[in-house]
Amino acid sequence: MRWLRPLTTPRRLARLVALLGVVSVVSALVPAWRGRLELLTEVVPVVAPAAATAGTAAIGVLLVVLARGLRRGKRRAWRLTTVLAAAAVVLHVAKGLDVEEAVLSAAVLTLLVLGRRHFRAANGPRSGRTTAGVALAAAVAGTALGWVLLTAVDGGQVPGTTAGQRVAHAALGMAGIPGPVRFSTPQAAGQAAAALLAVGAVAALAVLAAALRPAGGPHPLSPAEEDRLRGLLDRHGEVDSLSYFALRRDRSVVFSPTGKAAVSYRVVGGVSLAAGDPVGDPEAWPGAVRAWLTEAEAFGWIPAVLGASERAAAAYARAGLDALELGDEAVVEVAEFSLDGRTMRGVRQAVARTRR
Numbered sequence: 001m002r003w004l005r006p007l008t009t010p011r012r013l014a015r016l017v018a019l020l021g022v023v024s025v026v027s028a029l030v031p032a033w034r035g036r037l038e039l040l041t042e043v044v045p046v047v048a049p050a051a052a053t054a055g056t057a058a059i060g061v062l063l064v065v066l067a068r069g070l071r072r073g074k075r076r077a078w079r080l081t082t083v084l085a086a087a088a089v090v091l092h093v094a095k096g097l098d099v100e101e102a103v104l105s106a107a108v109l110t111l112l113v114l115g116r117r118h119f120r121a122a123n124g125p126r127s128g129r130t131t132a133g134v135a136l137a138a139a140v141a142g143t144a145l146g147w148v149l150l151t152a153v154d155g156g157q158v159p160g161t162t163a164g165q166r167v168a169h170a171a172l173g174m175a176g177i178p179g180p181v182r183f184s185t186p187q188a189a190g191q192a193a194a195a196l197l198a199v200g201a202v203a204a205l206a207v208l209a210a211a212l213r214p215a216g217g218p219h220p221l222s223p224a225e226e227d228r229l230r231g232l233l234d235r236h237g238e239v240d241s242l243s244y245f246a247l248r249r250d251r252s253v254v255f256s257p258t259g260k261a262a263v264s265y266r267v268v269g270g271v272s273l274a275a276g277d278p279v280g281d282p283e284a285w286p287g288a289v290r291a292w293l294t295e296a297e298a299f300g301w302i303p304a305v306l307g308a309s310e311r312a313a314a315a316y317a318r319a320g321l322d323a324l325e326l327g328d329e330a331v332v333e334v335a336e337f338s339l340d341g342r343t344m345r346g347v348r349q350a351v352a353r354t355r356r
Contacts, residue, residue, distance in 0.1 A: 020085065024057075064207060144170075147166050165179070242276035277311070
Protein backbone atom coordinates (compact mmCIF):
# COMPACT_ATOMS: atom_id res chain seq x y z
CA MET A 1 0.00 0.00 0.00
CA ARG A 2 3.06 2.27 -0.08
CA TRP A 3 2.17 3.52 -3.53
CA LEU A 4 -1.01 5.03 -2.06
CA ARG A 5 0.81 7.14 0.53
CA PRO A 6 1.52 10.11 -1.78
CA LEU A 7 -2.24 10.34 -2.42
CA THR A 8 -3.09 10.58 1.29
CA THR A 9 -1.37 13.91 1.98
CA PRO A 10 -3.69 16.85 2.78
CA ARG A 11 -2.85 18.66 -0.45
CA ARG A 12 -3.50 15.63 -2.72
CA LEU A 13 -6.63 14.57 -0.84
CA ALA A 14 -8.02 18.09 -1.00
CA ARG A 15 -7.71 18.00 -4.80
CA LEU A 16 -9.34 14.57 -5.03
CA VAL A 17 -12.20 15.63 -2.76
CA ALA A 18 -12.78 18.78 -4.83
CA LEU A 19 -12.76 16.62 -7.97
CA LEU A 20 -15.30 14.25 -6.41
CA GLY A 21 -17.47 17.25 -5.51
CA VAL A 22 -17.45 18.56 -9.08
CA VAL A 23 -18.14 15.09 -10.49
CA SER A 24 -21.06 14.66 -8.07
CA VAL A 25 -22.64 17.97 -9.06
CA VAL A 26 -22.25 17.23 -12.77
CA SER A 27 -23.61 13.72 -12.30
CA ALA A 28 -26.65 15.12 -10.51
CA LEU A 29 -27.35 17.49 -13.41
CA VAL A 30 -26.97 14.84 -16.14
CA PRO A 31 -30.06 12.59 -16.62
CA ALA A 32 -29.62 8.99 -15.48
CA TRP A 33 -29.39 6.16 -18.01
CA ARG A 34 -32.92 5.03 -18.76
CA GLY A 35 -32.13 1.31 -18.56
CA ARG A 36 -30.40 1.63 -15.19
CA LEU A 37 -33.14 3.87 -13.83
CA GLU A 38 -35.87 1.44 -14.85
CA LEU A 39 -33.97 -1.39 -13.19
CA LEU A 40 -33.56 0.69 -10.03
CA THR A 41 -37.22 1.70 -9.74
CA GLU A 42 -38.20 -1.96 -9.62
CA VAL A 43 -36.64 -2.31 -6.16
CA VAL A 44 -36.87 1.21 -4.62
CA PRO A 45 -39.70 3.77 -4.34
CA VAL A 46 -40.10 6.07 -7.31
CA VAL A 47 -39.30 9.11 -5.14
CA ALA A 48 -35.91 7.70 -4.08
CA PRO A 49 -33.92 8.55 -7.26
CA ALA A 50 -35.12 12.16 -7.25
CA ALA A 51 -34.28 12.63 -3.58
CA ALA A 52 -30.91 10.93 -4.07
CA THR A 53 -30.14 13.20 -7.02
CA ALA A 54 -30.77 16.32 -4.95
CA GLY A 55 -28.70 14.87 -2.12
CA THR A 56 -25.82 14.10 -4.48
CA ALA A 57 -25.75 17.67 -5.77
CA ALA A 58 -25.78 19.00 -2.20
CA ILE A 59 -22.96 16.70 -1.13
CA GLY A 60 -20.94 17.74 -4.20
CA VAL A 61 -21.14 21.39 -3.22
CA LEU A 62 -20.22 20.61 0.38
CA LEU A 63 -17.20 18.55 -0.69
CA VAL A 64 -15.86 21.44 -2.76
CA VAL A 65 -16.19 23.74 0.26
CA LEU A 66 -14.55 21.23 2.61
CA ALA A 67 -11.54 20.76 0.32
CA ARG A 68 -10.00 23.99 1.64
CA GLY A 69 -10.15 22.76 5.24
CA LEU A 70 -8.65 19.43 4.19
CA ARG A 71 -5.72 21.16 2.53
CA ARG A 72 -4.84 22.73 5.87
CA GLY A 73 -5.08 19.41 7.71
CA LYS A 74 -8.21 20.29 9.68
CA ARG A 75 -9.49 17.36 11.73
CA ARG A 76 -13.11 18.50 11.67
CA ALA A 77 -13.06 18.91 7.89
CA TRP A 78 -11.68 15.36 7.58
CA ARG A 79 -14.50 13.95 9.70
CA LEU A 80 -17.22 15.72 7.75
CA THR A 81 -15.66 14.79 4.41
CA THR A 82 -15.40 11.13 5.40
CA VAL A 83 -19.09 11.01 6.29
CA LEU A 84 -20.09 12.79 3.08
CA ALA A 85 -17.91 10.53 0.92
CA ALA A 86 -19.57 7.46 2.46
CA ALA A 87 -23.00 8.98 1.83
CA ALA A 88 -21.98 9.77 -1.76
CA VAL A 89 -21.32 6.08 -2.42
CA VAL A 90 -24.92 5.23 -1.46
CA LEU A 91 -26.53 8.21 -3.18
CA HIS A 92 -24.78 7.64 -6.50
CA VAL A 93 -26.17 4.11 -6.54
CA ALA A 94 -29.63 5.21 -5.36
CA LYS A 95 -30.03 7.98 -7.93
CA GLY A 96 -29.51 5.85 -11.02
CA LEU A 97 -27.07 2.99 -10.45
CA ASP A 98 -24.15 5.32 -11.25
CA VAL A 99 -21.52 2.71 -10.46
CA GLU A 100 -18.63 4.74 -11.88
CA GLU A 101 -19.25 7.70 -9.55
CA ALA A 102 -19.87 5.34 -6.63
CA VAL A 103 -16.51 3.65 -7.22
CA LEU A 104 -14.79 7.05 -7.32
CA SER A 105 -16.48 7.99 -4.04
CA ALA A 106 -15.42 4.71 -2.47
CA ALA A 107 -11.83 5.24 -3.63
CA VAL A 108 -11.71 8.74 -2.12
CA LEU A 109 -13.27 7.39 1.09
CA THR A 110 -10.55 4.74 1.30
CA LEU A 111 -7.81 7.32 0.83
CA LEU A 112 -9.38 9.52 3.52
CA VAL A 113 -9.31 6.65 5.99
CA LEU A 114 -5.73 5.76 5.09
CA GLY A 115 -4.58 9.36 5.44
CA ARG A 116 -6.36 10.14 8.71
CA ARG A 117 -3.05 10.59 10.58
CA HIS A 118 -2.30 13.71 8.50
CA PHE A 119 -5.35 15.59 9.77
CA ARG A 120 -4.51 16.72 13.28
CA ALA A 121 -5.08 20.48 13.06
CA ALA A 122 -7.76 21.75 15.41
CA ASN A 123 -10.26 24.36 14.36
CA GLY A 124 -9.52 27.88 15.51
CA PRO A 125 -10.81 28.44 19.05
CA ARG A 126 -14.04 30.38 19.09
CA SER A 127 -17.35 30.39 20.86
CA GLY A 128 -19.79 27.81 19.54
CA ARG A 129 -22.68 30.21 20.02
CA THR A 130 -22.29 31.75 16.57
CA THR A 131 -22.36 28.38 14.82
CA ALA A 132 -25.31 27.23 16.94
CA GLY A 133 -27.14 30.48 16.13
CA VAL A 134 -26.52 30.04 12.41
CA ALA A 135 -27.74 26.43 12.62
CA LEU A 136 -30.95 27.48 14.38
CA ALA A 137 -31.57 30.37 11.97
CA ALA A 138 -30.90 28.11 8.96
CA ALA A 139 -33.33 25.47 10.26
CA VAL A 140 -36.07 28.03 10.88
CA ALA A 141 -35.54 29.83 7.57
CA GLY A 142 -35.35 26.55 5.64
CA THR A 143 -38.54 25.25 7.21
CA ALA A 144 -40.34 28.52 6.45
CA LEU A 145 -39.14 28.48 2.85
CA GLY A 146 -40.19 24.83 2.47
CA TRP A 147 -43.64 25.64 3.84
CA VAL A 148 -43.95 28.49 1.35
CA LEU A 149 -43.00 26.14 -1.51
CA LEU A 150 -45.49 23.48 -0.43
CA THR A 151 -48.22 26.09 0.03
CA ALA A 152 -47.61 27.98 -3.20
CA VAL A 153 -47.28 24.82 -5.31
CA ASP A 154 -49.91 22.58 -3.76
CA GLY A 155 -50.71 20.70 -6.94
CA GLY A 156 -50.40 16.98 -6.44
CA GLN A 157 -51.11 17.10 -2.70
CA VAL A 158 -54.11 15.15 -1.48
CA PRO A 159 -57.13 17.28 -0.45
CA GLY A 160 -57.30 18.27 3.19
CA THR A 161 -53.56 18.86 3.69
CA THR A 162 -53.13 21.21 6.66
CA ALA A 163 -50.59 23.98 7.26
CA GLY A 164 -49.16 22.04 10.20
CA GLN A 165 -48.54 19.01 7.99
CA ARG A 166 -46.73 21.19 5.47
CA VAL A 167 -44.51 22.68 8.20
CA ALA A 168 -43.61 19.21 9.48
CA HIS A 169 -43.05 17.95 5.94
CA ALA A 170 -40.78 20.91 5.17
CA ALA A 171 -38.69 20.38 8.31
CA LEU A 172 -38.27 16.65 7.70
CA GLY A 173 -37.81 17.05 3.95
CA MET A 174 -34.68 19.18 4.40
CA ALA A 175 -33.01 16.08 5.83
CA GLY A 176 -34.42 13.76 3.16
CA ILE A 177 -36.98 12.21 5.53
CA PRO A 178 -40.54 11.65 4.24
CA GLY A 179 -43.10 13.86 5.96
CA PRO A 180 -46.84 13.64 6.67
CA VAL A 181 -47.98 15.28 3.41
CA ARG A 182 -49.37 12.77 0.91
CA PHE A 183 -49.19 13.25 -2.84
CA SER A 184 -51.48 11.96 -5.57
CA THR A 185 -48.62 11.08 -7.96
CA PRO A 186 -45.06 9.81 -7.47
CA GLN A 187 -43.78 12.60 -9.72
CA ALA A 188 -45.22 15.30 -7.43
CA ALA A 189 -43.72 13.59 -4.40
CA GLY A 190 -40.32 13.38 -6.09
CA GLN A 191 -40.33 17.05 -7.09
CA ALA A 192 -41.26 18.13 -3.56
CA ALA A 193 -38.57 15.90 -2.02
CA ALA A 194 -35.91 17.24 -4.39
CA ALA A 195 -36.87 20.87 -3.72
CA LEU A 196 -36.86 20.44 0.08
CA LEU A 197 -33.56 18.57 -0.01
CA ALA A 198 -32.04 21.41 -2.02
CA VAL A 199 -33.24 23.86 0.64
CA GLY A 200 -31.67 21.65 3.28
CA ALA A 201 -28.41 21.59 1.36
CA VAL A 202 -28.26 25.39 1.29
CA ALA A 203 -28.95 25.49 5.02
CA ALA A 204 -26.24 22.89 5.69
CA LEU A 205 -23.80 24.88 3.56
CA ALA A 206 -24.46 28.01 5.64
CA VAL A 207 -23.85 26.10 8.88
CA LEU A 208 -20.72 24.50 7.45
CA ALA A 209 -19.35 27.88 6.37
CA ALA A 210 -19.94 29.24 9.88
CA ALA A 211 -18.30 26.22 11.52
CA LEU A 212 -15.21 26.27 9.29
CA ARG A 213 -14.67 30.00 8.97
CA PRO A 214 -11.17 31.14 9.96
CA ALA A 215 -10.87 32.22 13.55
CA GLY A 216 -9.31 35.47 14.70
CA GLY A 217 -6.76 33.86 17.00
CA PRO A 218 -7.03 32.14 20.39
CA HIS A 219 -8.22 35.33 22.10
CA PRO A 220 -7.68 39.09 22.00
CA LEU A 221 -4.86 40.54 24.00
CA SER A 222 -5.72 40.07 27.68
CA PRO A 223 -4.86 42.62 30.41
CA ALA A 224 -2.30 40.22 31.94
CA GLU A 225 -0.62 39.69 28.56
CA GLU A 226 -0.61 43.42 27.94
CA ASP A 227 1.18 43.99 31.24
CA ARG A 228 3.80 41.37 30.32
CA LEU A 229 4.27 42.97 26.89
CA ARG A 230 4.67 46.43 28.41
CA GLY A 231 7.37 45.05 30.68
CA LEU A 232 9.23 43.63 27.69
CA LEU A 233 8.81 46.90 25.77
CA ASP A 234 10.16 48.91 28.69
CA ARG A 235 13.33 46.84 28.61
CA HIS A 236 13.72 46.15 24.88
CA GLY A 237 11.32 48.49 23.04
CA GLU A 238 14.11 50.36 21.32
CA VAL A 239 15.10 47.27 19.32
CA ASP A 240 12.24 47.72 16.80
CA SER A 241 10.36 50.91 15.99
CA LEU A 242 7.23 48.84 15.26
CA SER A 243 7.30 46.94 18.56
CA TYR A 244 4.66 49.05 20.30
CA PHE A 245 2.06 47.99 17.73
CA ALA A 246 2.08 44.66 19.59
CA LEU A 247 -0.23 46.34 22.12
CA ARG A 248 -3.08 46.63 19.60
CA ARG A 249 -6.23 45.03 21.00
CA ASP A 250 -7.00 43.20 17.73
CA ARG A 251 -3.80 41.13 17.97
CA SER A 252 -2.87 38.01 19.90
CA VAL A 253 0.46 37.11 21.45
CA VAL A 254 2.44 33.96 22.20
CA PHE A 255 5.39 34.04 24.61
CA SER A 256 8.61 32.09 24.60
CA PRO A 257 8.97 29.33 27.23
CA THR A 258 11.18 31.66 29.29
CA GLY A 259 8.77 34.58 28.98
CA LYS A 260 11.60 36.86 27.84
CA ALA A 261 10.24 37.33 24.30
CA ALA A 262 6.96 37.14 22.43
CA VAL A 263 5.52 37.14 18.92
CA SER A 264 2.53 39.39 18.28
CA TYR A 265 0.25 38.30 15.45
CA ARG A 266 -3.24 38.34 14.00
CA VAL A 267 -5.05 35.53 12.16
CA VAL A 268 -6.32 36.77 8.78
CA GLY A 269 -8.08 34.30 6.48
CA GLY A 270 -6.30 31.29 7.94
CA VAL A 271 -2.89 33.03 7.97
CA SER A 272 -1.14 33.68 11.29
CA LEU A 273 0.39 37.03 10.35
CA ALA A 274 3.11 38.38 12.62
CA ALA A 275 4.13 42.01 12.14
CA GLY A 276 7.44 43.50 13.11
CA ASP A 277 10.17 41.85 15.14
CA PRO A 278 9.47 39.61 18.13
CA VAL A 279 9.12 41.66 21.31
CA GLY A 280 11.70 41.26 24.06
CA ASP A 281 15.26 40.01 24.43
CA PRO A 282 16.71 39.14 21.00
CA GLU A 283 18.49 36.16 22.58
CA ALA A 284 15.05 34.70 23.41
CA TRP A 285 13.53 35.35 19.97
CA PRO A 286 14.09 31.77 18.69
CA GLY A 287 12.01 30.34 21.54
CA ALA A 288 9.14 32.75 20.84
CA VAL A 289 9.28 32.01 17.10
CA ARG A 290 9.16 28.24 17.75
CA ALA A 291 6.19 28.66 20.10
CA TRP A 292 4.37 30.74 17.48
CA LEU A 293 5.06 28.21 14.72
CA THR A 294 3.93 25.34 16.96
CA GLU A 295 0.63 27.09 17.62
CA ALA A 296 0.14 27.84 13.90
CA GLU A 297 0.71 24.18 13.04
CA ALA A 298 -1.70 23.03 15.75
CA PHE A 299 -4.52 25.09 14.22
CA GLY A 300 -3.59 24.58 10.58
CA TRP A 301 -2.71 28.25 10.08
CA ILE A 302 -0.16 29.42 7.51
CA PRO A 303 2.62 31.39 9.26
CA ALA A 304 3.79 34.64 7.69
CA VAL A 305 5.69 37.72 8.85
CA LEU A 306 5.47 41.31 7.61
CA GLY A 307 7.83 44.16 8.36
CA ALA A 308 10.62 42.28 10.16
CA SER A 309 14.12 43.71 10.50
CA GLU A 310 17.17 41.98 9.07
CA ARG A 311 18.00 40.45 12.44
CA ALA A 312 14.47 39.17 12.98
CA ALA A 313 14.29 37.88 9.40
CA ALA A 314 17.38 35.80 10.12
CA ALA A 315 15.69 34.35 13.21
CA TYR A 316 12.55 33.51 11.25
CA ALA A 317 14.63 32.02 8.43
CA ARG A 318 16.48 29.76 10.89
CA ALA A 319 13.06 28.49 12.02
CA GLY A 320 12.22 27.44 8.45
CA LEU A 321 10.55 30.49 6.87
CA ASP A 322 11.72 32.15 3.66
CA ALA A 323 12.86 35.78 3.83
CA LEU A 324 12.17 38.32 1.09
CA GLU A 325 13.60 41.85 1.17
CA LEU A 326 10.91 44.39 0.28
CA GLY A 327 12.53 47.65 1.35
CA ASP A 328 13.56 49.60 4.43
CA GLU A 329 12.04 52.17 6.71
CA ALA A 330 13.07 55.81 6.71
CA VAL A 331 12.54 58.83 8.93
CA VAL A 332 11.65 62.05 7.08
CA GLU A 333 12.34 65.45 8.65
CA VAL A 334 9.30 67.25 7.27
CA ALA A 335 10.63 70.77 7.89
CA GLU A 336 13.78 70.12 5.85
CA PHE A 337 12.34 67.80 3.20
CA SER A 338 12.27 69.02 -0.41
CA LEU A 339 11.50 67.57 -3.83
CA ASP A 340 14.13 69.73 -5.52
CA GLY A 341 17.23 68.25 -7.05
CA ARG A 342 18.15 65.59 -9.58
CA THR A 343 18.00 62.74 -7.05
CA MET A 344 14.32 63.49 -6.31
CA ARG A 345 13.21 63.38 -9.94
CA GLY A 346 11.44 60.02 -9.59
CA VAL A 347 9.64 61.20 -6.46
CA ARG A 348 8.52 64.41 -8.19
CA GLN A 349 7.09 62.36 -11.08
CA ALA A 350 5.20 60.11 -8.65
CA VAL A 351 3.77 63.15 -6.87
CA ALA A 352 2.72 64.70 -10.18
CA ARG A 353 0.95 61.49 -11.24
CA THR A 354 -0.84 61.33 -7.91
CA ARG A 355 -1.99 64.94 -8.21
CA ARG A 356 -3.29 64.39 -11.75
